[in-house]
Amino acid sequence: MDDTSKLTEKEIIRVERNSGIVSGKLREIQMQNYLRKKEQKETQERELREGLQLYKSATYEESLENFESVLGTKSGINEASVASYNVACCYSKLNQIRVGLSALEYAMKAGFEDFKDTYMDAHQL
Structure with a gap:
């Protein structure tokens, strides 16, 4: 397939994987996916940090919004x-x-497994 402009990213990857050819378009898709995932992880980490700061300052509703944003x-x-x-x-x-x-x-x-903190937090209520 010479005209890859009409194909989805998954189709381009599949076609190139099957042909054994790695084009600049595939490299571009891979880089965009990498950057998008990196940005998403940084955003999640920032939301978690901000949520913890809000929690420590006893603004629980605002903190909750940050944590739920990560879950979203x-x-x-x-x-x-x-x-x-x-x-x-x-x-x-x-x-x-x-x-x-x-x-x-x-x-x-x-997968949360920090049971020690869970026990300690439960007794601080």
């Missing part, structure tokens, strides 16, 4: 579990225990 993106397992755990903490501070427990359950299903 395609976050990695680590980011999802940490954000979910922090969502649970915010809900507990807002005295919404049921929702907090649900968020904590989700965090653990997402």
Whole structure:
């Protein structure tokens, strides 16, 4: 296929992979995907940091928005579990225990394993 301008990125990758040829177009797609994922990860990390700062200053609703923003993106397992755990903490501070427990359950299903901090935080309520 000579005219790759009408193909989707996945189709271009598939065609080139099958042909054994790596074009400049494929390299461009790979670089764009890399930069997009890098930017998304940086945004998630910034949202987590800002959420933690808001949490420490006892602005739990604003903190909750940051953590939920991370969950609203395609976050990695680590980011999802940490954000979910922090969502649970915010809900507990807002005295919404049921929702907090649900968020904590989700965090653990997402891979959160820092049980020591969970135990300590639960006793600080």
